[in-house]
Amino acid sequence: MTRQVLLLNSDKPEVLQALARRPDVTVRVMTRKVYADLYRGHEVAYVDGFADLTQVEQAAYELAAHGPVDHVVAATEKSVVAAGLVRALLGVPGPGFDASLWGAHKRAMKDRLRAAGLPVTDHAQAATVDDVPRAAERTGWPVMIKPVFGSASKCTYRVDSPEEFTARHRAGGFADLAEQRLPVQVERLVRFTHEYHCDGVVHDGEVARAAVSRYFLPPLRTSPNLNSGYIADQTDPFSRDVLDLHDRVVAALGLPAGVTHLEVFRTQDGPVIGEVAVRPGGMGISRMWWHAFGVDLWEEFVRVSTGERPSRPDRAPRPETVGRTRLPALPGLRERVLAVPGVLEVLTPEECASPGRLEAYFTAADEAAAEAFIARLHEMAVPAA
Incomplete structure (x- = not known):
């Protein structure tokens, strides 16, 4: 019996290669148009980005029109939450929307871990970059600031004081973080070896x-x-x-x-x-x-x-x-x-x-x-x- 997999991916070839090794698997893909050439021969629906959940919903229904889906696979960090939404919308087993947030949204993740008694640094969510000082009053300085969604070390900064933040912000030092148009995760700096x-x-x-x-x-x-x-x-x-x-x-x-x-x-x-x-x-x-x-x-x-x-x-x-x-x-x-x-x-x-x-x-x-x-x-x- 053929298994139907809906894959949310960008340009990571490893997951597609692993799926291709399975003769009993048919893959449908949700991705951005810039990666279209990677998915020739597959049913594909396009989104501008996985953060646009309205587009994700429409793409999910477009792909589901080809028949029931057995598994939803999120191969990139940016697609984890989108995959949780798709599972909830299509009734597919696996982590739903809330559980997917815990694995990708930095504030939701650390709230969940702290509630379980696990060691995480003090943290708070700022609505915008302008709001960072208010959030840092809750965590204490110095802080690390980053988008609540993101991978690797993009748009991540250490700031030691309110005065340093003000000077750098006025000089455009956090422009790339502001351009993300996402809430900002503010975390008390961890001193580690x-x-x-x-x-x-x-x-x-x-x-x-x-x-x-x-x-x-x-x-x-x-x-x-x-x-x-x-x-x-x-x-x-x-x-x-x-x-x-x-x-x-x-x-x-x-x-x-x-x-x-x-x-x-x-x-x-x-x-x-x-x-x-x-x-x-x-x-x-x-x-x-x-x-x-x-x-x-x-x-x-x-x-x-x-x-x-x-x-x-x-x-x-x-x-x-x-x-x-x-x-x-x-x-x-x-x-x-x-x-x-x-x-x-x-x-x-x-x-x-x-x-x-x-x-x-x-x-x-x-x-x-x-x-x-x-x-x-x-x-x-x-x-x-």
């Missing part, structure tokens, strides 16, 4: 597998060209605390199935949740998992999102520490990095779908060796004077 992430696979409301990784540098403190990290020692006490926290986050969100990407700060008082996303992490994290555990997170995402059981890896995890780093696609750099002992592969910009960037994966003896390895690769990426 390192930033980690925990990625997991959830099936039937339970965590089927999860692993903790550490960023070489926090994403806000490094260029996207050099975003790096490695799989942490899973037996380390802090890693065990993060794994337990991940279990509790999944329970608090009431997530029935999906792939999670939980970001966690290491502080003197223990782990503090940054954010959680209900989709595979970007920046090469899924490929790092494949090298470390023999698990393709995009394949697992499609499995659990369409009612299948998680897979069983056909090999044991690597005993070494596995790491990753992005690098600028400078002439000859790929060949020089590939010649370094311990490097597993270096993907070209075309292979990793990241224009102007390479992605390198490697093994090292332990976490300290992984840090040294990343530093060495970054030095190789500095153009000669």
